Amino acid sequence: MSKKIIILNGSPRKKGNTATLTAAFKRGAEKAGNQVTEFFLGEMNINGCKGCFGGGKDCNSPCVQKDDMDVIYPVYQEADIVILASPLYYWTISGQLKTAFDRLFAVAECNPNYRNPKKDMALIMAAEGYGFEESEYWYDRLEKHLGWKSIGKVLCGGVMNVGDISENEKLDEAYQLGVSIQ
Ligand SMILES: Cc1cc2nc3c(=O)[nH]c(=O)nc-3n(C[C@H](O)[C@H](O)[C@H](O)COP(=O)(O)O)c2cc1C
Numbered sequence: 001m002s003k004k005i006i007i008l009n010g011s012p013r014k015k016g017n018t019a020t021l022t023a024a025f026k027r028g029a030e031k032a033g034n035q036v037t038e039f040f041l042g043e044m045n046i047n048g049c050k051g052c053f054g055g056g057k058d059c060n061s062p063c064v065q066k067d068d069m070d071v072i073y074p075v076y077q078e079a080d081i082v083i084l085a086s087p088l089y090y091w092t093i094s095g096q097l098k099t100a101f102d103r104l105f106a107v108a109e110c111n112p113n114y115r116n117p118k119k120d121m122a123l124i125m126a127a128e129g130y131g132f133e134e135s136e137y138w139y140d141r142l143e144k145h146l147g148w149k150s151i152g153k154v155l156c157g158g159v160m161n162v163g164d165i166s167e168n169e170k171l172d173e174a175y176q177l178g179v180s181i182q
Contacts, residue, residue, distance in 0.1 A: 028178025
């Protein structure tokens with residue numbers, strides 16, 4: 001059955017290595033009949049969470065802050081699978097992805113027990129080196145805490161500049177992850 005997939009792409013480089021990985025993933029997922037929506041968070045106006053615990057009153061626009069998260073919320077709520085995509089920045093995910101993810105707390109606030117909607121998830125990352133441990137730790141904790149299910153991780157080290165990833169075998173891994181979603 002066709003799945004709805006949201007990609008939260010935290011790279012500011014729309015033609016960068018992370019975006020090349022997500023494009024390969026998207027090609028595979030769409031080939032398998034799924035519906036994919038990708039957000040390039042760096043070009044959106046998304047403020048940091050205020051920690052006010054005042055959201056969740058209107059589930060169509062659950063945060064007290066009104067910005068581009070209002071475009072993401074309905075797609076996120078509908079999605080079966082959430083793809084967290086980011087370059088490695090100082091041994092963790094980019095601020096763009098973290099900022100947007102924090103703001104998804106407003107959706108949990110729609111539930112009286114702060115229960116998050118159940119999703120499958122995957123992690124897609126690119127980096128100059130190979131130090132993905134901290135990002136994986138964050139992702140694995142998230143999976144456990146949210147009660148989500150990881151369907152895979154595509155972690156591509158050894159890529160620094162735009163274009164470095166072309167011909168990289170991780171592109172096929174990303175594509176195959178997409179194709180595997182049925
Ligand atoms: C602010 C900043 C911090 C970075 N920190 C790391 C790092 O800790 N480890 C690493 O291997 N690469 C690091 N990099 C390199 C990027 O992860 C690498 O260039 C990656 O390919 C960028 O992905 P993109 O093309 O999707 O933007 C950093 C780059 C920037 C701009």
